[in-house]
Amino acid sequence: MFFASDNSSGAAPAIMAAVAGANDGYQRSYGADALMQRATAQIREVLETPEAAVYLVATGTAANSLAVALTCPPWGSAFCHRHAHVAEDECGAPEFFAGGAKLVLVDGAHGKMTPEALAPQLARIGAGGVHSLQTGMLTITNVTEAGTVYTPQEIAALTALARAKGLPCHLDGARFANALVSTGASPAEMTWKAGIDILSFGGTKNGCLGWKRW
Ligand SMILES: Cc1ncc(COP(=O)(O)O)c(C=O)c1O
Numbered sequence: 001m002f003f004a005s006d007n008s009s010g011a012a013p014a015i016m017a018a019v020a021g022a023n024d025g026y027q028r029s030y031g032a033d034a035l036m037q038r039a040t041a042q043i044r045e046v047l048e049t050p051e052a053a054v055y056l057v058a059t060g061t062a063a064n065s066l067a068v069a070l071t072c073p074p075w076g077s078a079f080c081h082r083h084a085h086v087a088e089d090e091c092g093a094p095e096f097f098a099g100g101a102k103l104v105l106v107d108g109a110h111g112k113m114t115p116e117a118l119a120p121q122l123a124r125i126g127a128g129g130v131h132s133l134q135t136g137m138l139t140i141t142n143v144t145e146a147g148t149v150y151t152p153q154e155i156a157a158l159t160a161l162a163r164a165k166g167l168p169c170h171l172d173g174a175r176f177a178n179a180l181v182s183t184g185a186s187p188a189e190m191t192w193k194a195g196i197d198i199l200s201f202g203g204t205k206n207g208c209l210g211w212k213r214w
Helices: 013-022 034-047 060-071 093-097 115-122 152-164 176-183
Strands: 077-081 102-106 137-141 169-173 198-201
Touching: 060 093, 060 137, 060 169, 060 198, 077 115, 093 102, 102 115, 115 152, 137 152, 152 169, 169 176
Parallel strands: 077 102, 077 137, 137 169, 169 198
Antiparallel strands: none
């Protein structure tokens, strides 16, 4: 047993074999290959989202940064937990890709934002005209950075506050599968049925290839 981190281990043998198999033969490029179409279809099926756009990226940091950049203007605010990976572990990448957007840190015990802590932060949007926070997005992590888990109901309570202000909502699902097993919720219940617009669906911590080993 090695408890340092779930991305310290090598990739799962079945995944290495699948990658080697995918290397055979010839395919169309730039995402038009058959495997990408299969992956898209499977993700849409699992999430019960027949029209979802699916993009594969190399790391969770890239996925999170792109999600923030897509939903938050450079002058806007991305609301996240004080100890969120986007705030503490991504070396400013979300702010960089969003062109300078501000991360607004929300409190909550054991890695979980509470509606009581989020509401007053959201109330700051536009409160001082051009001087104050401007609208942006909300990002939640499940499983959280503290190893705790939000239920779909808890996620829905947070997204309801954000959506009432017109904010799109993102879920950092680096450990999404673990959150599903822990709560018994379906992927749909944990995401769009709970008000989530964009999901970073992690693979590295579930045996896929990652960029780091230490
Ligand atoms: C909650 C969370 N989000 C995102 C990431 C980023 O993933 P990556 O290391 O693939 O950039 C991690 C990695 O540890 C994580 O724990």
